[in-house]
Amino acid sequence: MKPGSPFRPFLLAMLVILLVVASVPAGQVRAQELRIATAYKLMTLDPHYANLNENTSLLSHIYERLVYQDEHLDLKPGLAISWRATSATQWEFKLRPNVRFHNGSAFTADDVVYTVERIRDFLKPPSGGFRSYVSEIKAVSAPDPLTVVIDTNGNVPSLPLSLSSIFVMHRPGQRFQTTDELNAGSPPVGTGPYRFQSWSSGEMLKLARNDDYWGGRAAWPEVTFRVIESPAARVAALATGAVDVADAIPARDVASLKQRGARIASISAARINFLQFDVERETLPGVTDNAGAPIPNPFKAPSVRRALAMATDRGVLVDKILAGYATAAAQVFPGGLPGTSANLHVSPPNYDEAKALLAKAGFPDGFNVVLAGPAGRYPGDGESLQAIAQSWARIGVSVQPAAFPFSVFNTKRAAGDFALWYGGTSGEAVDIILHALLASPNADRGTGALNFGHYRNAVFDAMLAKAESLPDGTERNKALADATDFVMADQPIIPLYHFHHIVAYGPRVGSYMMHPRGWTTAMQTLPATE
Numbered sequence: 001m002k003p004g005s006p007f008r009p010f011l012l013a014m015l016v017i018l019l020v021v022a023s024v025p026a027g028q029v030r031a032q033e034l035r036i037a038t039a040y041k042l043m044t045l046d047p048h049y050a051n052l053n054e055n056t057s058l059l060s061h062i063y064e065r066l067v068y069q070d071e072h073l074d075l076k077p078g079l080a081i082s083w084r085a086t087s088a089t090q091w092e093f094k095l096r097p098n099v100r101f102h103n104g105s106a107f108t109a110d111d112v113v114y115t116v117e118r119i120r121d122f123l124k125p126p127s128g129g130f131r132s133y134v135s136e137i138k139a140v141s142a143p144d145p146l147t148v149v150i151d152t153n154g155n156v157p158s159l160p161l162s163l164s165s166i167f168v169m170h171r172p173g174q175r176f177q178t179t180d181e182l183n184a185g186s187p188p189v190g191t192g193p194y195r196f197q198s199w200s201s202g203e204m205l206k207l208a209r210n211d212d213y214w215g216g217r218a219a220w221p222e223v224t225f226r227v228i229e230s231p232a233a234r235v236a237a238l239a240t241g242a243v244d245v246a247d248a249i250p251a252r253d254v255a256s257l258k259q260r261g262a263r264i265a266s267i268s269a270a271r272i273n274f275l276q277f278d279v280e281r282e283t284l285p286g287v288t289d290n291a292g293a294p295i296p297n298p299f300k301a302p303s304v305r306r307a308l309a310m311a312t313d314r315g316v317l318v319d320k321i322l323a324g325y326a327t328a329a330a331q332v333f334p335g336g337l338p339g340t341s342a343n344l345h346v347s348p349p350n351y352d353e354a355k356a357l358l359a360k361a362g363f364p365d366g367f368n369v370v371l372a373g374p375a376g377r378y379p380g381d382g383e384s385l386q387a388i389a390q391s392w393a394r395i396g397v398s399v400q401p402a403a404f405p406f407s408v409f410n411t412k413r414a415a416g417d418f419a420l421w422y423g424g425t426s427g428e429a430v431d432i433i434l435h436a437l438l439a440s441p442n443a444d445r446g447t448g449a450l451n452f453g454h455y456r457n458a459v460f461d462a463m464l465a466k467a468e469s470l471p472d473g474t475e476r477n478k479a480l481a482d483a484t485d486f487v488m489a490d491q492p493i494i495p496l497y498h499f500h501h502i503v504a505y506g507p508r509v510g511s512y513m514m515h516p517r518g519w520t521t522a523m524q525t526l527p528a529t530e
Contacts, residue, residue: 032221034509034527037228037237038520039248039377041202041407045188046179047167048119051129051436051449053426056165057519058225061207062102063167063190066093066112066148067160069428071515073270075160079107079168079191080148088155089138093148093163099214101170102187102195109142114171116140116150122176125443126414132436133162135446157471161428193218193523202407203227207522223522229376229405238262238504245509247520249502250379251323257504266325266502267514271426272332272433273378275312275371275388275494277305277419280454284419286370286400298367299420299453305491307357313349313391318497321380321387325502329495331484332433339430339467339480344488355395366396372413373422375403379499385422413452422496425450426517430480431468438487439464455492 040054047055047063066080080093099107120134136159139151152159169177170189182188187196193213197206205225209218226243228234235253238246239260249257254264277299278284289295298304314328327334330344358366371389375382382403389399404412413421427433440456441448447461448454463486467479488495501518510528 034220034223034245034522034525035243036223036225036520036522036525037234037243037246038225039227039229039231039234040225040520041227041229042199042205042225043201043407044179044183045196045199046182047169047188047190048115048123048130049179050126051165053518056517057521058205059167059188059190060192060519060521061194061223061523062188062192062196063169064192065164065166066095066168067164069161069164069517071267071513073428073516075164078164079112080163083160085157086149089152091150091152091156091159093150095146095148096214097146099191100212101189101191102210103170103189105170105189106145107168107170107191108145109148110145111168111171112148113140113142114176115166115168118169118176119166123179129449130166131443132446132449133165135444155469157476158429158431158468161432164428194223197222218523219526220522231376231379235504238506241506243506245503245505245512245520245525247501247503248377248379249504251321251325251500251502254323254325254502254504262504262506263509263512264502264504265512265514266500267516268327268334269426269499269501269518270333270337270428270516271424271518272329272437272498273381273384273422273424273496274329275308275496276421276423276453277455277492278416278453279305279492281416285417286368287419288368290365290368290398292368295367297419298361298363301361302490303357303361304363305494307354307361307395308392308397309491309494310347310350310354310357311392311395311397312388312494312496314346314496315348316387316391317380317384321383322497322499325379325500326497327500329497331488331495332427332437333430334498337430339477339484341481341484341488343481343485349391351394358395358397363396366398368398368400369420370400370402370418371420371422372402372404372409372418374406374409377406377409378424379502380497381422381424384496388422421452423450423452428517430484431464434464434480434483434487435468438492453492457487457490457492460487460490 042054042058047059065078068076068078070076081096082094086092119130136152136156138153141149194207195210197208199205207223209221231250234246237243279299284297318326318328328346330346333340373385385401392399436450439447440461441451463483470476505512510526513524
């Protein structure tokens with residue numbers, strides 16, 4: 001077979017399926033087990049280590065939050081039954097009574113104090129991906145077992161929203177647990193609807209129903225998540241009946257799965273996929289002139305960033321690669337959601353103007369660049385790299401696409417191996433994404449956790465801080481929209497699209513309720529009835 005044979009992806013997918021099937025005991029599938037093929041590669045059992053969907057999605061079976069964000073992104077009671085601002089700098093949370101952890105211990109306010117302090121004071125980079133959510137908390141106390149009082153450094157009207165991202169851990173003693181201890185020690189202890197059974201990093205997570213769950217018994221007694229990073233292999237796993245649910249289905253495979261009898265659930269994602277520039281270093285890996293010699297960092301110039309945005313054909317990405325299961329993006333959230341700008345729209349590519357901008361910036365002949373990205377983590381990620389390369393070639397920018405498994409990509413990006421990369425992030429609200437993705441990196445303030453390009457703009461930082469100080473409502477939304485208008489004019493990222501989450505499920509599943517945050521959980525899945 002030649003290296004470029006079209007049969008290679010199919011054979012690789014079937015090899016994965018043979019491995020999956022081989023791991024299932026002979027005979028019929030156990031009726032009580034839900035089998036899910038997921039793209040999410042859980043690499044740690046520490047619920048506070050990294051703010052990634054693999055942790056948020058999979059560990060939500062074990063751990064719970066004080067506040068929950070429902071499928072409409074509205075806040076609902078979780079482990080807290082109510083909350084109120086008692087002053088401009090203080091909040092009070094009343095906790096749910098009669099909740100127990102999986103080890104039988106009662107859930108109390110002391111566990112919330114431990115959780116906040118562990119994230120804020122103990123975890124340090126590269127862990128501590130949730131610090132931005134608690135960075136404004138000055139003090140947290142437990143006046144009684146079912147009351148938590150949180151004092152903030154200033155007015156933080158979005159605190160309940162921030163806490164909707166924080167999993168509550170059980171206080172084990174007088175010291176903080178380390179990530180290594182959680183990964184290698186006793187099973188993780190939460191209050192959620194499922195108990196931990198076993199875990200093989202990057203391969204499998206097994207869960208058993210928590211029959212003592214305060215919210216009632218979950219539908220499935222047993223759940224097995226099988227990590228299958230290849231989209232083709234996930235599709236094949238569902239098509240052959242090796243799994244009951246498969247997430248992150250490529251849009252191109254929807255029609256064939258429907259023909260095979262699978263059902264499809266989809267929803268527009270509360271997230272953004274984008275290109276991000278390294279704007280800090282003087283020279284960059286993989287960036288050269290046409291003769292292959294290193295050149296000064298071209299991405300320091302806003303006009304170069306705008307030229308590349310102008311030469312990006314989002315229509316091809318949305319219509320061709322994602323088969324319409326996406327919305328072209330001009331900002332971090334789809335237009336119309338609270339805090340988005342009505343002034344930002346996606347325009348067709350203008351190659352002549354983009355080429356003129358490049359020439360004015362000192363690059364009349366373009367330059368060479370490596371465009372990195374994950375392979376198979378997001379719908380259309382690898383194909384998007386290729387399409388962008390073709391678009392930019394029209395203005396003289398020669399792109400070498402480089403796709404990696406997400407774990408490899410994440411490591412290399414953190415090490416500074418890339419000059420330009422494709423990324424994605426989701427968030428509870430517009431300001432959460434702006435805070436993490438575009439605000440200047442500041443460990444003390446918890447900003448810029450996802451600003452890997454080290455973009456800094458003091459004016460934008462001030463505009464965002466002002467918007468975040470306002471209570472929810474029209475004035476806050478307008479301030480966020482104004483801040484978005486300002487920062488996107490500087491083009492620190494190129495928004496590409498808001499893809500639609502697509503999940504497929506087989507005959508053993510009766511229904512699947514999508515969540516715009518893109519979580520894949522057993523709680524969203526109901527069994528078919530006779």
